[in-house]
Amino acid sequence: MNILATALGHVDYLVAVALFLIGAWILVTSGNLVKKVIGLNVMETSVFAFIVTTGMIDGGAPPLVVEGMEGPYASPLPHALVLTGIVVAVSITSLALVLILRVKSQFGSIELDEIVPTDEARGDADSDAVGGDDD
Amino acid sequence: MIDWPHWLPLLAVLPLVGGVLTPLLFHRLPNAACFWAASIAALTLAVAVALLVRLLASGGFGYAVGGWLPQYGIELRFDEIGALAVAAGFIALLSLVFSRHYVARAVEPDRAPLYYALVLINLGGLNGFLVTGDLFNLFVFMEIFSVSAYALVAMARAPIAALAALKYLLLGALSSLLVLFSVGVVFAMTGTLNIEDAAVLLDASSAMPAGLALAGLATGFAVKAALFPVHFWLPDAHAAAPAPVSAILSALVVKAGVVGLLRTLELFAGGDDLLQPLLTLIVWLGALGALGGALMALVQRDIKRMLAYSTVANIGYIFIGLGLATASAVSGAMVHSVNHAVMKSALFLAAGAIIHRTGLRNIDDLRGLGRRMPITAFGMAVALIALSGVPPAAGFVGKWQIALGALEAGQPWLVAVLVVAGIVVLAFGVRVINALYFRPPARVPVASAIEVPASMWLPVLLLAVASLALGLAGTPMLAFVGPAVQSVYGTIP
Structure with missing residues (x-):
């Protein structure tokens, strides 16, 4: 009962956890690489939403120290954290998309079950350049 | 300054x-x-x-x-x-x-x-x-x-x-x-x-x-x-x-x-009710990783995949040490983190030098390379022996301490896990060394291979020497990480 009351008092947290799990589900079960990246983005959004809501105070004022603005203030720190997190997320997403482009051009598909890594693909590209001309 | x-x-x-x-x-x-x-x-x-x-x-x-x-x-x-x-x-x-x-x-x-x-x-x-x-x-x-x-x-x-x-x-x-x-x-x-x-x-x-x-x-x-x-x-x-x-x-x-x-x-630290299940879990997962990683390494044909699975095995050792939570096991795990870093980088660089020169990455194809690329092969052999935990090389210190910790914690079965995994590691080490030194060349690139330039063999050699030297520095390193063990785990036996 106690846990239920606490949970209902924090619907925002519950939503964040639910979104996180949905994103993780898409990431783990989908065989399409782009869908996996979308799942990752859903997870990222859920974490950011969670962290932003931890800074909220019911009836809290914006954290501005000016005339007529009185506490309690909402915490500004989570916003700064999330801003950093978004930058990280963007860089990961862009890197993932570039890698998907490379996978598509090399294997002709972005569906994991259609990509068959051959022995040839595993081998180092060095193998065609045997012997040394360096030094 | x-x-x-x-x-x-x-x-x-x-x-x-x-x-x-x-x-x-x-x-x-x-x-x-x-x-x-x-x-x-x-x-x-x-x-x-x-x-x-x-x-x-x-x-x-x-x-x-x-x-x-x-x-x-x-x-x-x-x-x-x-x-x-x-x-x-x-x-x-x-x-x-x-x-x-x-x-x-x-x-x-x-x-x-x-x-x-x-x-x-x-x-x-x-x-x-x-x-x-x-x-x-x-x-x-x-x-x-x-x-x-x-x-x-x-x-x-x-x-x-x-x-x-x-x-x-x-x-x-x-x-x-x-x-x-x-x-x-x-x-x-x-x-x-x-x-x-x-x-x-x-x-x-x-x-x-x-x-x-x-x-x-x-x-x-x-x-x-x-x-x-x-x-x-x-x-x-x-x-x-x-x-x-x-x-x-x-x-x-x-x-x-x-x-x-x-x-x-x-x-x-201090939340023992929460930590204890986690520590027990990572001991088990570490043991499974040590055995599974070593066995998977043994069946690989590609030398870099073999080394990669060996990393899984060594991470297993380290987590066994962390999970046992006795002073000797944890300090052993910390020291093994450093020693494994040195040994494994020597091995990957040596494998890289071989792939660079011959284009071959299949262990059976490397036969006879010990004569053609003596320094690289020597570095790889030394690091492999050190990795398998033969005393007094670097792989020994951490595993010994973790085994001691397992006995202190009253879990002697872990010693068996460590010994079996160590034997498997020695087995794939011997397999590579045997191919490098005691078999005639079977592939053309090997027969015509020459030693890599100094900028490639020197790092391999330095790391191989370090993986021997670190074994001798075991006691001071264990003493050095002592305060860290106490700060992470609080006061432990």
Whole structure:
């Protein structure tokens, strides 16, 4: 009962956890690489939403120290954290998309079950350049 | 000079700035970029050594970034765990020296400056991760070394590299989000991001959110460290990456996961009800990883995949040590983290030298190479023997201590696990050494191979010698990590 009351008092947290799990589900079960990246983005959004809501105070004022603005203030720190997190997320997403482009051009598909890594693909590209001309 | 306070931030700032400048300054000059990157890495190593000297003289110390005092600002701390930065600088420097000839062939020429930039950024992220005392900062530095590692794996020309890098990225990002989510939970519970401060404020008795945070952090870092059963990204990524990158990934980047777990334990110190199930679990997973990794290594044909699975096995040993939570087991695990880093980077660089010269990566094809490439083969043989834990080489110290810890903790079956895994490791070591030295050449590239240039064999040889020397330095190293064990676990037997 106690846990239920606490949970209902924090619907925002519950939503964040639910979104996180949905994103993780898409990431783990989908065989399409782009869908996996979308799942990752859903997870990222859920974490950011969670962290932003931890800074909220019911009836809290914006954290501005000016005339007529009185506490309690909402915490500004989570916003700064999330801003950093978004930058990280963007860089990961862009890197993932570039890698998907490379996978598509090399294997002709972005569906994991259609990509068959051959022995040839595993081998180092060095193998065609045997012997040394360096030094 | 050694007390100059700003050495500590320089440890992370120097390689990060140097890395960002590399493609800018040396856009079309791969050789100059290599020289530049190696110089920056050497300077970073010098900074790390200076910090180590100060640590030995006067104990751990902190630094308030931007003059904002701890609790409010970001705090950097240099302690015995952070001293891993010395090993990181050393291995990164040797890998960069090794890269000069290797990368010229293994990476597209116009991407070479970018490659050096990413290695430096990776080093900066690792160093920052090792010395930060702030939870969110920990996440940021983790992402710096992770993202640069994903990109470095994709640098290899082999078609499989992009796919391996993508798998690594997806799983790595998932684990990073678990960590970030847990950092958010800890922040919501305590209102602070400083690890020491949060450890005091964290109410371990409120099991639900604290347990959630602990589970998220432990799972996230276990993925980064490639603990069984979340290790499956590792063999592909480490085998597909260019050899110097494999060395850095296997030696250092997976160890960051171990360090992350140590910081987590530090955060939850005192919450025994929460920690005990976790510690029991990681002993079991570590044991499964040690056996499974060693057996998988034994059946590999590709030498780099074999080394990658051997990393899974060694991470297993380290987690057994951490989970046993006795002073000798934990100090053994910490020392083994460093020793394994040195041995495994020697092996990956030697494998890289062989692939560079012959283009062969199948163990059976390497027959007779011991005569053609004597120094590389010698380095590889020495490191393999050291890895299998033959005394007095470096692999022995950690395993001995972990076995002692298992006896102290009343779990003698773990000694059997360690012995069996050690025998399997020796078996694949003997298999490679046998092929290198005692079999006639079967392949044309082997018969015509010549020794690699000095910039490639010297790092291999130095690391191989170090993996012997570290075995002799076992006692001082164990004494050195003692304070760290106490600070992470509190007072333990």
